[in-house]
């Protein structure tokens with residue numbers, strides 16, 4: 279089933295953002311089920327209780343994917359459907375749901391691409407031992423991964439172990455805006471380490487089981503430029519790259535932490551304990567990892583930030599352009615606006631060329647095949663009176679990025695696939711339902727949750743038809 283030397287054109291989603299049915303068929307409670315019900319934590323109290331009703335309507339969604347000609351579809355497995363308590367007894371209903379989804383995709387000629395962890399940790403594990411802060415989570419995650427490989431490994435060609443470990447750790451343990459809402463850098467680093475070990479262990483289990491598919495993890499990748507040619511801005515960029523990017527990429531794909539970041543965290547006295555056994559595990563996991571996954575949305579511009587400079591800022595979760603405040607790490611670096619680029623309503627830069635720049639960086643640093651597991655534009659879409667959504671801005675965005683992929687592949691970068699974010703409109707964790715990414719419009723105010731293909735749906739259909747090999 280795996281296609282070589284050609285980009286698989288696909289689209290993506292994640293369980294919590296689309297499935298709904300959050301209490302159906304013995305599903306356990308995840309940390310997001312709890313967090314989103316705490317007043318003030320998400321945009322206007324939005325949650326994934328119902329989301330798009332995908333759990334009940336997956337066949338309709340797969341039919342829309344097939345009609346569009348998708349070559350691959352990336353989705354995640356909710357850990358709480360398989361192990362409602364995180365460990366212990368397997369829930370057969372959960373196993374069967376993904377069984378049916380995978381079979382429907384294969385029947386439609388679509389390659390399933392499965393994410394194991396897209397942030398919905400079982401609440402039971404958070405309560406039992408503090409979730410990712412405890413090394414116990416590694417063993418429980420390994421068991422969950424093994425169960426998924428056993429159930430679906432014969433039919434799934436691509437596995438993404440972790441989705442954006444840099445985001446869920448930073449937002450959950452530094453910014454405190456994702457569960458469990460902690461603001462403590464030392465605890466953050468510990469959690470990063472456990473997530474990295476969980477990636478490595480899952481990859482090693484997969485290797486031991488002798489499947490023929492490919493396995494990796496996806497990091498949120500924000501390549502960056504220095505604000506000027508000044509030495510202080512270049513140094514700031516180096517610190518940003520070491521702590522925000524290579525800290526994750528190196529540990530997952532090389533098996534060790536970057537020295538500059540290690541020195542920095544040692545100086546601050548917060549470097550987590552990394553045993554030689556851990557290092558051996560990270561290294562073995564990295565050696566057995568087949569590809570680097572990246573979720574690419576934007577680039578950053580980095581400038582010098584003095585010791586008394588700007589700290590954590592306010593994120594734009596409302597779509598009010600310009601409401602994002604300046605932020606940084608005092609003494610290390612800060613993010614500044616790039617005067618060369620335009621920005622979305624949520625203050626994300628738009629930079630297709632930055633994707634090319636980032637792909638080259640990864641190629642030079644790691645030399646592994648790359649999978650773009652997310653790329654997309656979050657926007658306010660308008661449903662016209664005649665029932666259409668003319669999202670030309672999204673077409674322009676996706677086309678520019680898809681063209682970069684083509685060019686990179688022609689120049690010798692081994693690109694396994696390109697998945698747009700997202701197939702249908704869905705819940706944006708902190709930004710609610712008004713920030714839309716999908717090819718399929720869904721009116722979340724409407725009980726019927728009717729699926730309406732946007733103009734971009736038809737554009738991508740033509741793109742795939744013209745570019746599939």
Ligand code: BG6
Nearest residue numbers: 292441442445573656706707713
């Ligand atoms: C990635 C996540 O961070 O980007 C997705 O993997 C997420 O789950 C997507 O939805 C877009 O981010 P946001 O914050 O705009 O929803």
